[in-house]
Amino acid sequence: MADDATTGRGFDLDRRLRERERANLRRQLDPAATVEARARFAEDPKGSAPTFETERLVFASNNYLGLATDDRVRRAAERGVSVGTGAGASRLITGDTGLHRGLERDLAACKRADRALVFSSGYAANVGTIAALSPDVIFSDELNHASIIDGCRLADAATVVYDHCDPDDLRDRMAARERAGSDDEAWLVVTDTVFSMDGDVAPLAELCAVADAFGAWVMVDEAHATGVFGDGGGIVQREGLTDRVEIQLGTLSKALASQGGYVAGDETLVEYLLNAARSFVFSTGLAPPAAAAAREALRIAREGERTARLWAHVETLRDGLEAMGYEVWGQTQILPVVVGDRRVALELGERLRERDVVATPIRPPTVPDGTSRIRVTPTATHTDAEIRACLDAFEAAGREVGLL
Template sequence: MTHGFDLNDRLEQRDAQNLRRHLEVAESVSARTRFADDPKGEPPAFGDEAVVFASNNYLGLADDSRVQRAAELGARTVGTGAGASRLVTGDTQVHRALERDLAASKGAERALVFSSGYAANIGTIDALAPDVVFSDELNHASIIDGCRVGASETVVYDHCDADDLRAKMERRAADAPGDEQWLVVTDSVFSMDGDIAALSAICDATDEYGASLMVDEAHATGLFGDSGGGVVQREGLSDRVDVQLGTLSKALASQGGYIAGDETLIEYLLNAARSFVFSTGLSPPNAAAAREALRIARETDRATELWDTVATLRDGLETMGYEVLGETHILPVVVGDRGDALELADRLRDHGIVAPAIRPPTVPEGTARIRVAPMATHTADDIAQCLDAFRTAGTEVGVL
């Protein structure tokens, strides 16, 4: 009898070959819009130059000199690492200033910064410890893991379907004791489908049953709403959402995540969220970089440049005959068959465009796709190259 692990078996089950391909792409691709030289002097993997249409650095701020300087200043004045949990000695003025700015951008009383969006989701859902979490079926893995970590029961409702949410709440209310605490959790922008949750209808359902509502704005922060506060802000729902999650790692060009909400929520989380309490504080350079990126996002019309690019790409791809899902800056180009999607991604790379294939189980069988994520810094030439590549590669693979 053996109680050991067979990791080869597990790797096979996980489609390890395909994950390896992702890593190979990631090795040669930075967060920047384009890359021409490898800093180590080795030739880049995809020819002389490739343009990246696959990064969540949506505003193109990760290589903005102002953001880089802020990170440098953060490192010089405060240090490269926080050195300890914020509750021990890791709390600095940079963290506090960032949290004030984030709260203001969200129209919330206060914010709390975690070392990642993943940590923010896990720590918050676990700490709130509701009896039941009602969760959209396409919520991000960090929300799902937050539900798994805690003792809460999870009820999954159909994607973006507030009627199904309401029906499931109604059923639960009929069966369960009246003093149960409920938390409804949804992404605002869904990262694989590029669509937006029906937040107003979700707020109505949530209010009707006196439940709390948490919205993950990882892909909306810095892009939607007057001060980049996200879809909640754009739709005027800030007062009806109890917990707003954002990340610093996407449009804000840094690393980290945060929760915005009222004083009591934040005071509770900083005492009870284990991923905050028992983890080293966000690094000062990351905090400083995110603060500068937030300032630029709020004070310039950088997002408008992104929306113009999105409109041109969506229109161009649809005119060619591709099915493009969603209604946001994330453009999932559906191919269907996973082999075709992989081949199309390879051909796009041959034509100088980096955009990965997203395959089952990440997305449902038969809906393999290329996830195109433009950045505000893409030029007209970049966009033309992307569209040309999709036309040529699509014909070569036979999906057009």
């Protein structure tokens, strides 16, 4: 590397970092000793080993059911190690194992689909699936996840962004495209089901009705819904829409406490993707321990006991925060506590950390101007006392920053 990155054709990364610092957008790593409802944290050690000291309550995890440290899931991962710590190759070469096939059978049954296909991540599943389908036009919700946005870019399709969770706007935009476009275009409607920053749910039945009227396919990302809704399947299963959604996609890394992503649908879809989705074809298969852990986590999630505890905590937190005077959005396990001003949100987040509660401030450009928030996500393994401690921290911190 050149000594002076600002000369020639190099990249001035120091300047880029300074710009992020000035805009309050620079991120850092805060390593955790364990992935639990309560964990010890270390200051960002950069390239050095972390030193774990402060123990904090974690209300910023996507480990919704608290299964990442569940003994049954751990034992399943240990059994998966007997197959190999890694798959060793693409699944089309030698990286396909019985663990992968068992997980895919269970996912397909849970999603009420003919078949499922497991990718190395949810991100890889999204970009690979959208690009492989190569639609002429993609209709995408304006708040879709970055992996969907990148999939649209890779597909090199005409992308039409419709207003968030607005089937009427989708209908208007489809009608305008129909008037201006070709009759033989392939159209794809893509939406998250549970939106990770707003905690709201897409109106799937209405979106499917619009797509049906124009002959379009529907693809949904159940990343934040898998394991939590619809007997573990997601919003599609809760709403009884399996027969109206052509492509069901999700992740294994949130409620299912593992790693990887999946696509579920009919036999032809899966056969096509395992041949044409580049992020599947040219990636090493999911590590066998991860596949085994996800399969066990899915089994536990479908029992429903963990889910019931999660929803009880969600209700207690929402009621308590709103009683204090906070504005809480959404209808799911994701509780966005809306502050408005980015600086106030950052200060509130810091005051919470001082009280040993980790709840992440989210600010522009991740969310629109004027809607900065603290994103609160309880897990099923939080105790009642820990939920109370979170509420107490929000009350004290909110008074300190002048919100209450």
